[in-house]
Amino acid sequence: MYDVAIIGAGVVGGMIARELSRYNLRTVILEKENDVAMGATKANSAIVHAGFDAKVGSLKAKLNVKGSEMMEQVAKELGVKYKRNGSLVIGFSDEDLETIKELYERGTKNGVRDLAILDREQLREIEPNIGKKATCALHAPTGAIICPYELTVASIGNAMDNGAELITSFEVTSINRENGAYEICSKDQTVSARYVVNAAGVYSDAVAKMVGDDTFTVHPRRGEYILLDKECGTLVSHTIFRTPSKMGKGILVSPTVDGNLITGPTSVDMEDKTDKSTTAEGFAHVIKETAENVEGVPFGKTITSFCGLRAVGSTGDFIITSPLKGFVNAAGIESPGLSSAPAIAEYIVDILHESGLELHKNKDFNPTRRPMHHFREASIEEKNAIIAKDKSFGKIVCRCETVTEGEILEAIRTNPKPRDLDGVKRRTRSQMGRCQGGFCSPRIVELLSRELGIKYEEVTKFGGESVINFGKTKGGKG
Amino acid sequence: MTDLVIVGSGPAGMSAAIAAYEAGIRDILILERDNRLGGILGQCIHNGFGLHRFGEELTGPEYAWRYEEKVRAMNIPFKLGTMVLDISEDKVITATNEEDGIFQIKAKAIILAMGCRERSKGALNIAGTRPAGIFSAGTAQKFVNIEGYMPGKNVVILGSGDIGLIMARRMTLEGAKVHAVCELMPYSGGLARNIEQCLNDFGIPLKLSHTVVEIHGKERLTGVTIAKVDENRRPIPETKEYITCDTLLLSVGLIPENELSKSAGVSLDRVTSGAIVDQDRQTNIEGIYACGNVLHVHDLVDYVSEEAEIAGKSAAAYIRGEKAESISVGIKTDGKIRYTVPQKITQNKDVNVYFRVSDVFRNVTVAVYKNGEKVFTKKRPKVAPGEMESVKLSCEIFSDCNELEFRLEQN
Numbered sequence: 001m002y003d004v005a006i007i008g009a010g011v012v013g014g015m016i017a018r019e020l021s022r023y024n025l026r027t028v029i030l031e032k033e034n035d036v037a038m039g040a041t042k043a044n045s046a047i048v049h050a051g052f053d054a055k056v057g058s059l060k061a062k063l064n065v066k067g068s069e070m071m072e073q074v075a076k077e078l079g080v081k082y083k084r085n086g087s088l089v090i091g092f093s094d095e096d097l098e099t100i101k102e103l104y105e106r107g108t109k110n111g112v113r114d115l116a117i118l119d120r121e122q123l124r125e126i127e128p129n130i131g132k133k134a135t136c137a138l139h140a141p142t143g144a145i146i147c148p149y150e151l152t153v154a155s156i157g158n159a160m161d162n163g164a165e166l167i168t169s170f171e172v173t174s175i176n177r178e179n180g181a182y183e184i185c186s187k188d189q190t191v192s193a194r195y196v197v198n199a200a201g202v203y204s205d206a207v208a209k210m211v212g213d214d215t216f217t218v219h220p221r222r223g224e225y226i227l228l229d230k231e232c233g234t235l236v237s238h239t240i241f242r243t244p245s246k247m248g249k250g251i252l253v254s255p256t257v258d259g260n261l262i263t264g265p266t267s268v269d270m271e272d273k274t275d276k277s278t279t280a281e282g283f284a285h286v287i288k289e290t291a292e293n294v295e296g297v298p299f300g301k302t303i304t305s306f307c308g309l310r311a312v313g314s315t316g317d318f319i320i321t322s323p324l325k326g327f328v329n330a331a332g333i334e335s336p337g338l339s340s341a342p343a344i345a346e347y348i349v350d351i352l353h354e355s356g357l358e359l360h361k362n363k364d365f366n367p368t369r370r371p372m373h374h375f376r377e378a379s380i381e382e383k384n385a386i387i388a389k390d391k392s393f394g395k396i397v398c399r400c401e402t403v404t405e406g407e408i409l410e411a412i413r414t415n416p417k418p419r420d421l422d423g424v425k426r427r428t429r430s431q432m433g434r435c436q437g438g439f440c441s442p443r444i445v446e447l448l449s450r451e452l453g454i455k456y457e458e459v460t461k462f463g464g465e466s467v468i469n470f471g472k473t474k475g476g477k478g
Numbered sequence: 479m480t481d482l483v484i485v486g487s488g489p490a491g492m493s494a495a496i497a498a499y500e501a502g503i504r505d506i507l508i509l510e511r512d513n514r515l516g517g518i519l520g521q522c523i524h525n526g527f528g529l530h531r532f533g534e535e536l537t538g539p540e541y542a543w544r545y546e547e548k549v550r551a552m553n554i555p556f557k558l559g560t561m562v563l564d565i566s567e568d569k570v571i572t573a574t575n576e577e578d579g580i581f582q583i584k585a586k587a588i589i590l591a592m593g594c595r596e597r598s599k600g601a602l603n604i605a606g607t608r609p610a611g612i613f614s615a616g617t618a619q620k621f622v623n624i625e626g627y628m629p630g631k632n633v634v635i636l637g638s639g640d641i642g643l644i645m646a647r648r649m650t651l652e653g654a655k656v657h658a659v660c661e662l663m664p665y666s667g668g669l670a671r672n673i674e675q676c677l678n679d680f681g682i683p684l685k686l687s688h689t690v691v692e693i694h695g696k697e698r699l700t701g702v703t704i705a706k707v708d709e710n711r712r713p714i715p716e717t718k719e720y721i722t723c724d725t726l727l728l729s730v731g732l733i734p735e736n737e738l739s740k741s742a743g744v745s746l747d748r749v750t751s752g753a754i755v756d757q758d759r760q761t762n763i764e765g766i767y768a769c770g771n772v773l774h775v776h777d778l779v780d781y782v783s784e785e786a787e788i789a790g791k792s793a794a795a796y797i798r799g800e801k802a803e804s805i806s807v808g809i810k811t812d813g814k815i816r817y818t819v820p821q822k823i824t825q826n827k828d829v830n831v832y833f834r835v836s837d838v839f840r841n842v843t844v845a846v847y848k849n850g851e852k853v854f855t856k857k858r859p860k861v862a863p864g865e866m867e868s869v870k871l872s873c874e875i876f877s878d879c880n881e882l883e884f885r886l887e888q889n
Binding site for chain 1: 627
C-alpha cells in the first residue's frame with residue numbers, strides 16, 4: 001500500500017513527487033509511456049513566465065508568480081540549467097500599446113517585479129535584431145528559460161533518490177475505491193494507495209471520470225515549433241512574445257537554455273489526444289510571424305521541428321480540485337504550467353495534508369541532485385580527473401554535441417533510468433545536434449542493448465512499437 | 479610541437495599523410511575519431527572505388543586498405559578513438575580519447591580531413607508525425623553493413639544522392655522492398671552509373687520532381703505521402719499518393735563538417751560550405767590545409783586522394799619553409815558553374831580546377847575569361863550537378879591579372 005500515487009510523470013507529477021519525498025511517505029509515480037516527461041512537458045516553449053499574463057485573482061496568476069520566484073532555487077538544487085534572460089512583449093501598433101499597458105497593470109497587480117514599458121529606441125537598445133516594425137514593448141526582467149524535460153527528469157530522479165518509486169508503461173485503465181483506499185489498475189498491474197493525485201495532462205479528465213468526477217474536460221491544443229542551430233542562439237537574448245490578441249498569443253522567439261533558438265508555437269484546438277503531427281500550414285505560420293518579430297532568423301539552419309499538445313481545461317483556469325476524499329486533480333495545467341509547477345506541488349501537498357495525509361519530515365531528505373550535465377560543464381582538469389578514473393569519459397560518442405560514452409552510460413544508470421534512444425537523448429543531448437543522431441545512434445543502440453540486457457533489435461526510439469531495427473541481415477553477426 | 483597533425487584518417491587524411499611522408503616529413507600524427515583507419519569507406523562495402531587511381535574496381539574497405547597498408551609500412555603515427563574538440567588559430571589542437579584524456583598538441587601545420595555529414599530530416603520540415611524508422615541513408619548503411627541489422631523491410635528513399643542509390647540496392651539485396659526513390663529536382667544528384675546499377679537493374683522506380691509531403695505513423699513509420707512538385711518545387715496537391723512503408727531513408731545532401739575549421743578561424747565558401755583554399759589547398763590561415771569532403775563534396779574517392787596528395791605535399795613544403803613566387807588571382811563563377819576549388823591561385827604553376835554546375839546542361843563550353851578576354855575553352859557534351867568536372871589551366875593564364883572568370887556557354 002502506497003501513501004500517495006501520482007498519475008502522470010510530467011513536470012507537474014514530477015514536482016509533486018519531489019515535494020512529497022520531503023516527508024516519510026511511500027510515493028509512487030505511474031506513467032503510461034516508456035519514460036518520464038513524454039507529454040506536454042517535452043514539447044513546449046521552455047519558458048518560465050514572469051506572470052503578467054494571467055487574470056488577476058486566478059490560480060494561474062497566483063501559482064505562476066510564486067512558481068516563477070521559486071524556480072531559480074529549485075533549479076539550483078536539482079542541478080538544472082536556468083537562465084533569467086527576461087522577456088519582452090513587443091507591439092506593432094497603438095492598439096498593441098494599449099494592451100501592453102493593460103499587461104503592465106495586470107502584472108503589477110499579480111505581484112510581478114520590475115516591469116517596464118519600452119519605446120522603440122529602448123527596445124532596440126536591448127534587442128538590436130528586433131523586427132523593424134515593432135514600436136514598443138513590455139519588459140519583464142524576471143522572465144526566464146529552463147529545459148522542461150531536464151527539470152522533470154531531475155525532479156523525479158531526486159524524488160527517487162529520496163525514496164519515491166516510478167512505474168513506467170503503466171496506463172491507468174480503472175480506479176476503484178476499496179476500504180478508504182484507491183486501487184489503480186493498468187491492463188496487467190494493480191497498485192493501491194491511500195491518496196491519489198491526478199496529473200495526467202491531456203488525459204486528466206478521463207482519469208477524473210474513473211472516480212466519477214465529470215465536472216471538467218481537457219482538450220488538446222496543438223503547438224508546432226521549429227528549433228534552430230546553436231549558431232542562431234544569440235540572435236536575441238530575451239524571450240520575444242507578440243502582444244496577445246483575439247487570435248491568441250502568437251509566435252514567440254527565444255534562445256533556449258542549451259543555446260539553440262526556438263520559434264513557435266502555433267495554436268490549433270484538436271480532438272485527437274494522440275495526434276502530434278506537424279503541418280505545412282503550421283510551419284508557414286511560424287516562419288511568417290517569426291520574421292516579423294526578429295530580423296534575419298535563418299530557417300535554413302533548422303535542426304528539427306515538433307509538435308506538443310497543451311492540456312487545455314474547460315474552466316479557463318488550472319483545475320486543482322478534490323472531488324472526493326483523498327483524490328486530488330491537477331488538471332488543465334496549460335501555460336503557465338511549467339512556470340507554476342513548483343508552486344502547484346506545494347499547493348497540492350497542502351491539500352493532501354488538509355484532507356488527512358500526515359506529513360512527517362524525512363530527515364534524510366537530500367534536496368540536491370548531481371547536475372545531469374556535470375561533466376559537460378566541468379573544467380579540463382576536472383574532466384581529466386574523471387577520465388583518469390573512468391576512461392569512457394574520454395571517448396566521444398555524439399560528435400555534434402560532444403557527448404562522451406561515460407556520460408551516456410551514467411545517464412542509463414541514473415534514476416529515472418532511460419530505456420530508449422529518446423530517453424538517452426533528453427538526458428545527455430546526444431542525437432540533438434546537427435546530424436540528429438545520424439552518426440551516434442547505432443552506438444547508443446548498442447550501449448542500451450548491453451546495459452538493459454535486451455537484444456539489439458529490441459531497442460526502441462521511445463517504447464512501444466518504435467523499434468529501430470527489425471532483426472539481423474542475411475549474414476548478420478548479431 | 480608536432481610538424482604535421484592530420485585530423486581524420488579517411489581517404490583524404492591517409493593520402494595526405496602518405497604524400498607528406500614521401501615529401502620527407504616524419505613527425506606526423508593522424509587523429510581519428512573512429513576505432514579504425516579508413517573513415518566512412520569502412521561501411522561502403524560496394525565496389526566501384528579506385529577505377530581512376532588503380533584501374534580496377536575495389537570495395538570501400540579494399541580501397542582504404544591500399545592506403546592503410548602504406549601508412550602502417552611507413553610507421554606514420556596515428557591515434558584512434560580520438561576526437562578533436564578544438565583547433566585554435568595558432569594551431570593548438572585540443573583532443574580527447576580514453577587513454578590520454580583531454581590533451582593539447584601544437585602543430586607547425588594542420589591538414590583538415592574530417593569529411594562530411596548527411597543533411598538530416600530535421601532540416602527538411604516535413605509535415606506529419608515523428609515515428610521511428612526515419613534514417614539518413616548512411617546511418618542505415620552502418621546498421622546493415624557494420625552492425626548486421628536491418629533497419630527496414632518496406633522502404634521509400636527521399637533524395638537520389640549516391641548513398642541513397644547504393645542503399646536502395648543494398649536493402650533490396652538484403653530482402654527489403656524498395657518502393658520508390660523520390661527526387662525533388664528534375665534530375666538526380668547521383669552518378670549515372672549508380673542510377674543504372676542500383677535502381678534500373680532492380681526495377682526500382684526513380685520519381686523525379688517528387689517529394690515526401692507527409693510522414694505517417696505514431697510509433698514506427700506506417701507510410702508516407704508523396705507528391706509531384708511544380709517548377710518552383712512546390713508540391714501539387716492533386717498528385718498526392720500514399721505509400722505504405724516502415725522505413726524512410728534520406729539522401730538529401732552532404733554537408734562538409736567544418737565546425738573545427740571555424741574554431742580555427744578558417745574562412746568558408748558559402749556555396750561549398752568548405753574552406754576557401756588556394757591551389758595548394760591552403761586555407762586563409764597559413765599552415766592550415768583542407769582536403770577531401772570537408773573541403774567540398776566529391777563523388778569519386780579517387781579525386782579525394784588526388785586532392786589530399788596536393789595538400790600533403792604542400793604542407794610538407796610549408797613545414798620545410800619553402801616559399802614560391804607569390805601571386806594573387808581570384809576565381810569568379812557565373813552561377814551555372816556553382817563554385818570552383820581552388821577558389822584562388824597564389825602560385826604561378828599549372829593547376830587543375832574542379833567545379834560543379836547548377837543544372838543539367840548539354841553541348842556546352844567551359845570558358846575562362848581573363849580581363850574580359852576568353853583565354854581557355856573546353857567542350858562538354860553534357861554536364862550535371864552530380865558529376866564533378868575539372869579543367870587543367872597552365873601557369874601562363876595566371877599572369878597579368880587578379881581575377882579569372884569561369885563561365886558555362888551554350889554551343
